[in-house]
Amino acid sequence: MAYYIRDTLGATPVLSARRPTINEFFLSCYTLSVYTGCEFGCPYCDSWIFQDRPLNEYVRVPLDLPQHLAAELEQVERGDLVAITALSDPYQPAEQTYRITRQALQVLADRRQPCLVLTKSVAVLEDKALLQRMNEQSLAVVMMTLVTADPHLSERLEGKAPPPALRLEALGELKRAGVPVGVALVPIMPYVTDRQTALRALLRACAEAGVDFVVWDYLHIPNERHRVRVNEILARVGTFPASYYRDLYQGQPVVNPLYRQELDAEILTRCDGLGLEVRAPHRLFAGRLSARNEAALLLKHAAFRDRVQGRTLMADTQRTLADQVYGGQIDQAALRETPLYPQLREVLGLGGADRSGG
Numbered sequence: 459m460a461y462y463i464r465d466t467l468g469a470t471p472v473l474s475a476r477r478p479t480i481n482e483f484f485l486s487c488y489t490l491s492v493y494t495g496c497e498f499g500c501p502y503c504d505s506w507i508f509q510d511r512p513l514n515e516y517v518r519v520p521l522d523l524p525q526h527l528a529a530e531l532e533q534v535e536r537g538d539l540v541a542i543t544a545l546s547d548p549y550q551p552a553e554q555t556y557r558i559t560r561q562a563l564q565v566l567a568d569r570r571q572p573c574l575v576l577t578k579s580v581a582v583l584e585d586k587a588l589l590q591r592m593n594e595q596s597l598a599v600v601m602m603t604l605v606t607a608d609p610h611l612s613e614r615l616e617g618k619a620p621p622p623a624l625r626l627e628a629l630g631e632l633k634r635a636g637v638p639v640g641v642a643l644v645p646i647m648p649y650v651t652d653r654q655t656a657l658r659a660l661l662r663a664c665a666e667a668g669v670d671f672v673v674w675d676y677l678h679i680p681n682e683r684h685r686v687r688v689n690e691i692l693a694r695v696g697t698f699p700a701s702y703y704r705d706l707y708q709g710q711p712v713v714n715p716l717y718r719q720e721l722d723a724e725i726l727t728r729c730d731g732l733g734l735e736v737r738a739p740h741r742l743f744a745g746r747l748s749a750r751n752e753a754a755l756l757l758k759h760a761a762f763r764d765r766v767q768g769r770t771l772m773a774d775t776q777r778t779l780a781d782q783v784y785g786g787q788i789d790q791a792a793l794r795e796t797p798l799y800p801q802l803r804e805v806l807g808l809g810g811a812d813r814s815g816g
């Protein structure tokens with residue numbers, strides 16, 4: 459068990475700055491981290507590099523976070539989504555005692571602010587009624603992180619988190635309660651979780667659980683300290699060719715683009731075959747975010763599919779347009795370059811003439 463440090467925030471803001479570009483995975487403009495440190499302590503987690511002490515040794519509990527959040531939300535647009543996704547799990551064991559995540563959700567609910575929660579914990583079910591009400595009033599999405607459907611491998615990669623099947627069951631229960639649910643297949647670890655059979659089983663499990671959508675991303679190795687940690691994980695999960703990661707990452711934090719492109723294409727094809735959406739579908743957020751955010755997400759989601767399917771120029775165009783629209787710059791002549799134009803016109807409420815703002 460971790461040590462809990464009861465603390466106050468002082469002058470530290472609880473919300474991130476507004477993102478320069480909308481987050482297409484989590485639909486978010488702002489990020490909120492409730493606790494600091496994470497008792498689950500998954501060995502692959504990026505958060506290890508931000509901590510001086512082991513990530514799972516101390517958990518800082520910000521007792522005054524709800525008050526700070528309420529004050530900071532005064533400066534946030536109602537149509538901007540806040541994602542509780544960053545650096546520590548909002549439903550780790552500390553939540554059973556302190557309920558800071560629940561209080562933060564209540565603050566968001568009082569203001570009808572759209573939100574998304576990312577967790578590995580089935581304790582999120584304890585807030586099911588609140589999330590249900592939030593989704594009726596504005597938007598509340600719950601996502602679970604899953605790296606594998608294999609309980610034995612999960613135990614070695616994320617031993618303190620609930621088994622994958624339980625996480626999927628929890629999502630099924632939330633969905634039956636009317637809360638939109640998604641799965642973040644993050645991170646895909648080369649050689650460990652990227653085998654065809656493993657991915658097939660994982661995606662099938664998501665489809666059978668009836669989740670609304672999935673997103674995925676690859677293992678990030680931001681520095682040498684994390685590279686050493688990753689090598690330790692690899693040694694623990696089995697034998698692998700020593701040069702494999704060296705070749706795949708070539709000293710960079712992100713995986714080689716060719717590997718990424720090939721695996722993206724394979725996963726996208728599998729998802730299409732299973733009827734699994736690969737980003738939050740429009741029906742979940744239509745009319746529940748600001749028009750600019752909604753349009754930016756439509757563009758980014760289309761750009762992802764275009765990029766993976768080789769329509770690179772269209773992907774680049776749509777990504778640029780997404781950032782412009784998100785930033786309030788709306789140029790109808792430019793928007794006509796995308797096949798989404800009729801839909802964007804409707805979402806943005808555009809008439810014949812160009813305009814700025816959203």
Ligand code: SF4
Nearest residue numbers: 496498499500503546
């Ligand atoms: S639960 Fe999430 S935040 Fe916590 S250690 Fe695992 S990956 Fe990191």
